[in-house]
Amino acid sequence: MIYLDNAATTKPCSEAVNAAIEAMTDNFGNPSSLHKAGLNAQLAMDKARKIIADSLGAAADNILFTSGATESNNLALRGASAAYGKKRRKIVASAVEHASVDETLSDLESKGFEVVRVSPREDRRFYAEDFVNACDENTVLLTMMYVNNETGYILPVKEVFTAVKRRFKDIITHTDCVQAYMKLPVKANSFNADLISLSGHKIHGVKGIGALYVKKGVRLIPVVTGGKQEKGIRSGTESVPAICAFGAAVEKLQPTISERFEKVSGLKKRLIELISTIDGVEVNSVDDASPYVVNISAAGKRSEIMLHYLESREIYVSSGSACSKGQQSGVPAQFGITGKRADSALRISMTADTTEAELEAFAEALRDGIANVRG
């Protein structure tokens, strides 16, 4: 099998699997229990928390564990708007957010918040000025992802947050860094971010674990209430095995971020070279997008049909966002990908372990598919 759908999920690395097994066999206690079995589980969890905090240049105290980035995004947006949004009723967001942000914003909108979604300009880029202009004294929250999951576009989070905070220091800033974490450097302070969402399964950890970085002093009203785990902000017994796997994956990947970036940039270049020889194929991702996600359009052939053709050759890619289950999201249109180009969009997402031979096999299958499938 040739797996080119790493933006949907990644294969857990052996370090993550082993850490999860160890947590399930040796450290299976409840981290809130007062006895030694509980303490051992807590120590294992604390180790992972510190590794993740260090990677962000933060303190362990700043990291809350959740069930995944969907929950992290919900907690960030709902928790901050509940804590700070009594009087300030406006939320500003990019118009290309993942459903876990966008749907949450729509819900907050139905509950009385005004949500302003800022689009990229005609050159498909976002400008700090547009976000500053969208914000005002009534704005409680600004949310903006770092790397777009459908196109790989890198959003200027640091520039936007810095410019907005300069004008409106009380606005809470949140960034969904799921597709950037462990691929590009993500640093809490230099981003001027109050809240950062992360996911374990996109970085070779296991599914069902996420984290939310919360800057010291930033208050959140809990979404999930109960036993007051995670500093009382996210109740529920922590998934120690998934947390340990998350920590092990970060420990493994953190030292090689730039090395892997270079390698995957080379792979992206090769992929574009290969597919540019196929009639009608267009590359939708810009050169300075994250090399890990490449969005292309397959000569007007419907994504789903091409996807299944490729699947018949044991090559796995995605059409648009995997989370939308075949439903087209509005995000490609924001980047100027419309009509047939959007209907035939495919997302190829790689890791540093992807090989040129795999890309060659993909390009060959794509060429055959375009020649042979209808629609």
Ligand code: PMP
């Ligand atoms: N944000 C982005 C940008 C994503 O790509 C995803 C996963 N598709 C999520 C949030 C949700 O992450 P999780 O699967 O951990 O809930």
